[in-house]
Amino acid sequence: MYAQMVTSEAADDSPEARAFQARIDAGEKIEPKDWMPEAYRRTLIRQIGQHAHSEIVGQLPEGNWITRAPTLERKAILLAKVQDEAGHGLYLYCAAETLGVSRDDLTEDLLSGRMKYSSIFNYPTLTWADMGAVGWLVDGAAIMNQVPLQRTSYGPYARAMVRICKEESFHQRQGYDIMLKMCRGTPAQKRMAQDAMNRFWYPALMMFGPSDKDSVHSAQSMAWRIKINTNDELRQKFVDETVPQAEFLGLAIPDTDLRWNEERGHYDFSEPDWTEFYDVIKGNGPCNVERMTARRKAWDDGAWVREGLLAHARKKAGKVAAE
Numbered sequence: 001m002y003a004q005m006v007t008s009e010a011a012d013d014s015p016e017a018r019a020f021q022a023r024i025d026a027g028e029k030i031e032p033k034d035w036m037p038e039a040y041r042r043t044l045i046r047q048i049g050q051h052a053h054s055e056i057v058g059q060l061p062e063g064n065w066i067t068r069a070p071t072l073e074r075k076a077i078l079l080a081k082v083q084d085e086a087g088h089g090l091y092l093y094c095a096a097e098t099l100g101v102s103r104d105d106l107t108e109d110l111l112s113g114r115m116k117y118s119s120i121f122n123y124p125t126l127t128w129a130d131m132g133a134v135g136w137l138v139d140g141a142a143i144m145n146q147v148p149l150q151r152t153s154y155g156p157y158a159r160a161m162v163r164i165c166k167e168e169s170f171h172q173r174q175g176y177d178i179m180l181k182m183c184r185g186t187p188a189q190k191r192m193a194q195d196a197m198n199r200f201w202y203p204a205l206m207m208f209g210p211s212d213k214d215s216v217h218s219a220q221s222m223a224w225r226i227k228i229n230t231n232d233e234l235r236q237k238f239v240d241e242t243v244p245q246a247e248f249l250g251l252a253i254p255d256t257d258l259r260w261n262e263e264r265g266h267y268d269f270s271e272p273d274w275t276e277f278y279d280v281i282k283g284n285g286p287c288n289v290e291r292m293t294a295r296r297k298a299w300d301d302g303a304w305v306r307e308g309l310l311a312h313a314r315k316k317a318g319k320v321a322a323e
């Protein structure tokens, strides 16, 4: 229901809106009880809610490999990483709740398809090398997007991002470490690493969202400092930082047009297939149905726990009121 309300960010020229914009322009943080335009609040609910859902759904492709990690140490590390993602989801749901939505409503919106989650988690993780590629490229792309969000204008979101970014850096390093091990291993392991790179490169580029000319929300979100950079700026930064890392591993980036552009001081690269991107975010990616089936089952199976906790809280509140 919240997703449907965010169709356009209506222009508001009231004195309150002008004072609000002045606070944003001065770099002040907006806190939950401060006045804010309704469209600002809804945009935040959409973005933070989607972000929270992504962290939760994002546990599934890696959770798939916990029982099959090649060593006890790798299993413990992967388990810790997946638990971190659950924690990130919870910080973000808490930040969204400060805007007056409930976690239950956000979850219902995810399960009904009214709210989105990151396209990347609709791709399968087929081999152990995919755990390396997810950590290195997916967490790497997530960090590139999230580091600037530590300076986002909404206080609770900015503060959640500080802790999340610290943990994501560890995730990125553990993914790179898996890739390094495989690339320095047997020829078969190196081939697995290259295959994972080939499958995850373009989906990782899609994580930054559509190209700037097609981004619906960027202009208003940047004016409100909900977003600090455009989608294309962050995608370029990711490519520039990732190419030398791939070279160190001895992996080829699956893009024949990738080359350093001396004049721009950046790599030129091919855009992802945007038809595939829109197809995935409409629910037609390789794993969309599987992911939502898993989330729906977890939500339904956990109903008795939520009901029990609420009954306990109500009983406790009743006792306190009676005292």
Ligand code: FAQ
Residues within 6 Å of the ligand: 046, 047, 050, 051, 052, 054, 055, 058, 059, 085, 116, 117, 118, 119, 120, 134, 138, 139, 142, 145, 206, 207, 208, 209, 210, 214, 215, 216, 217, 218, 221, 227, 231, 281
């Ligand atoms: N997937 O106008 P824009 C992670 C939608 S966390 C799906 O450019 P905006 C950690 C967009 O919602 C990954 N949908 O939108 C981890 C909008 O549709 P709507 C998540 C996408 O909001 C690692 C429409 O397209 N990170 O990975 C995507 O200004 C490993 C038009 O797009 C965040 O959420 C997409 N990739 O910019 C966990 C970061 N891109 O809502 C486990 C915060 C766009 O109108 C394992 N979010 N759309 O129906 C953001 O920075 C922004 O929301 C963007 C999109 C940049 C994602």
